[in-house]
Every structure is written in C-alpha cells, then in structure tokens.
Amino acid sequence: MKLNQISANDSLTQTVVNAMMSASPVLMDAEFYAISGNAEYARKAATADGGAFRALNSAHPANQIDPEFVLAALKIFGGKVEVDRAHERRGKDIASERARQLLQAAKNYGKNFTDKFFNATVNATDFDGLKALVPNAQKLTPAADGFEVMAGNDNAAKKSQQKFLENLRNVKSMLSGGASALYMNMAVLNRLTAIAADYIQWVKDEFGMMVPYFDGVPVRNAGLNSLGNAILPGTEVCGNSANTSSVFAVAWGEASELSVATSVGVEAKDLGLVGVHYTHSIDFDAVPVLLNAKAVAQLQGIIIA
Numbered sequence: 087m088k089l090n091q092i093s094a095n096d097s098l099t100q101t102v103v104n105a106m107m108s109a110s111p112v113l114m115d116a117e118f119y120a121i122s123g124n125a126e127y128a129r130k131a132a133t134a135d136g137g138a139f140r141a142l143n144s145a146h147p148a149n150q151i152d153p154e155f156v157l158a159a160l161k162i163f164g165g166k167v168e169v170d171r172a173h174e175r176r177g178k179d180i181a182s183e184r185a186r187q188l189l190q191a192a193k194n195y196g197k198n199f200t201d202k203f204f205n206a207t208v209n210a211t212d213f214d215g216l217k218a219l220v221p222n223a224q225k226l227t228p229a230a231d232g233f234e235v236m237a238g239n240d241n242a243a244k245k246s247q248q249k250f251l252e253n254l255r256n257v258k259s260m261l262s263g264g265a266s267a268l269y270m271n272m273a274v275l276n277r278l279t280a281i282a283a284d285y286i287q288w289v290k291d292e293f294g295m296m297v298p299y300f301d302g303v304p305v306r307n308a309g310l311n312s313l314g315n316a317i318l319p320g321t322e323v324c325g326n327s328a329n330t331s332s333v334f335a336v337a338w339g340e341a342s343e344l345s346v347a348t349s350v351g352v353e354a355k356d357l358g359l360v361g362v363h364y365t366h367s368i369d370f371d372a373v374p375v376l377l378n379a380k381a382v383a384q385l386q387g388i389i390i391a
Contacts, residue, residue, distance in 0.1 A: 087118050087340060088107075088116075088117070089103055089107060089116065089118055090103045090107060091118075092119075092120060092350070092351040093350065093351030093352045093353075094351070094352075098354045098356060098366075099351075099354040101188075101189070101354075102188065102192045103192075103352050105189050105192035105196065106192050106193070108196070109192075109194070109196035109200075110200045111267075111306035111307065111309065112199070112203045112204075112308075113196055113199060114292075115266060115267045115304070115306070116345075116346050117339055117340040117346070118340070118345070118347070118348050118351065119346075119348070120347075120348060120349065121160070121348070121349065125158060125160060126157075127155040128155060128156055128157075128375055128377060129154070129155055129377070130154040130155060130377050130379075131342065131378035131379075131381075133154065134149065134151050135149065136149050156376065156377065158373050159213075160348070160371040160373050162211070162369055162371055163202070163369075163372060164195065164353075165191065165367075165368060166367050167191045167368075168364070168365050169183055169184050169187060169363060169364045170362055170364075171359060171362050171363065180364060184366065188366050191366075192368070194312035195368065195370075197310065197311050197312050198312050199370075199372075200309060200317055203215055203216060204308060204317055205217060213374060214374070216336075216374065216382065219374065219376045220334070221379050224260055224379065224380065224383040225383070225386060226253065226256060226257050226260065226383065226385050226386065227387050228249070228253050228385075228387065229325075231387070232325065232327040232330040233246065233253075233388065234246055234389040234390075235274075235277050235389065236391065237277070237280070237281075247281040247282075250277075250278075250281070251281075253385055254268070254300065254385065257383045257384070257385040258303065260383035261337045261380055261381060262337075262381070263378075263380075264303075264337060265335040265337055266303070266338040267303060267304050267305070267306055267338070268305045268306065268335055268336075269308050269334045270318060270332075270388075271316055271317075271319065273331070274333060275298070275305060277390050278298075278305065285300055285301060286298045286299065286300060289304075318334075319331065320390060324386055325387075327389065329389055330386065330387045331389075331390070332384050332385060332388065333385040334383070335383045335384075336382055337378070339377070339378075343378050343381035344375070344376055344377070344378070345374075346372055346373065348372050348373075350371070352370045353368070353369045354366065354367070354368050355367045
C-alpha cells in the first residue's frame, strides 16, 4: 500500500501525508505494510532452488528449505509544529498560520525522511538506510577510482556516455524482478537526460510533476534535505577519488522485495493549546525492510565534471 492509503483518511492526516509525499521521491514510490507491536521477524523471499534431470528410477536430490527472517524494528519519525498564542492576540489569523506552518513542516519531514532512508545507520532511534542495506554482492563498481561521464561529442565523451548507459542497464539487471525506480542526484540526472534524450520519456505524476523514465523505469532526483544539503552528494569516496556519487536501483513490494513496515502510517494530531503554543504533532512508525537481497542494487563511482 502507498503511504496515503495505509494512513488514516481524516483531512488533517491526508494533508500532512500528501505534503510529505510531494517532497519525497521515496515516499511517492514506497510500498508499506502494517505490523503490530514494536517489531516483528518478517519472512524473507523464498529461496527454493531446483530444476534438474534425473535418471529413470532415481529420485530427485533432497531440497530441504528453512525459511529465513529479518528483524523489522519500528522507529519513530516526526515532530511538532508550535505557534505561540501571542500571535492570536496581536491580530494574526492563527488558523491559517498554523495550516501554513504545518504544510511547510510536513514537506520538510518528507525531505528529511528521504535523507534518513538513504543515509541513516541503525542506533537507538534510527533505522538502517539504503546505503547500509545494500548487500556487497549488489554493488557495481565499474572502475576502481570511479568513472567520469563526460559532456560533449568527441570520441572520449561518447565512450564515457555509452559506458554510463551500459552500467545503468547493468545495475537494473542486478534486480531479480526488475526495477521500480532509479534514484540519483540532480547532477547525474541532468547528465543522463542530456546524453540519453532518445531513451527518456517524460510522464506527469499524481502531484503534477514531470518524471523522466529511462527504459521504462522512473528516474528520481533524491533531492535536498531541509537544510539544503544534497541527500546523495557527489562527495562519495571510490578508490582514490572523493568526488563520486551513486545510483540506486530499487524494486518496491508490499511485504516483499524492499518494503517499509509501519503501524498505521502517519499519525497527525491537533493537540490544541499546549502551554503557550497551538500545537500539531506528527508521528510516523517506519523501518525499511529488505526481504529480497536482489531487490536493491547500487552503481558506484560516477563522476560528473
């Protein structure tokens, strides 16, 4: 289910959820499923193998399977929006000001959740982000010190562009069921759309934004967090280079592939006047759960000069 489907349907919650989703490419794409309690052991993808010839009167070899599980421990994300009651007695329209501030906060929550989704490392309050979840076998590093995707039309530039497109297709092919989305920073996305215009289709999403599709897969700019910092910066280290970035391929699924466990989605509450502040509270139980090791892949070492 999508976040706006699994969350409560009241107008306040849906306003917050839609604002979060509009500011977060991850929340637009992610599939959610509900769990009870603080955590659960979720079943990983089935691993049964087989398919071989056998001799007449001979049995197939034993193929005993034990299910595998992954711990999904919910973490709490959100915050409060507080507007001082003094603004009311000074002639401010408190209702509209609270609504304006809540909408902006929700958009920032969406941006910061995206940042956590990629970059967080598990601790008492945070979950493991995608960078920590991608198995080493699902990391594609075409060049030890990174590879530059050059602009221009000379032979060297064309060769680097072809290598980039080839590796984008390679990282997609590392997902067993095909990719639901590709995530990258704006510099990489701009270079992709510039050199591969013939392979790009533009489609308007539910929020009215034009989204590029590469080989039928939506390509998302991971964007900026609320402080204006790139969520997928071009400062990753690859070998001897410290100016590289990554592309992440993801296959989303509801309680399968890569999914997000939650309790009830986003919970938005109007707490009214608390002390000297009119207060809204937003809480969101969530944890990304990798149920299939081949549902994610990372292309490392991209240099945009």
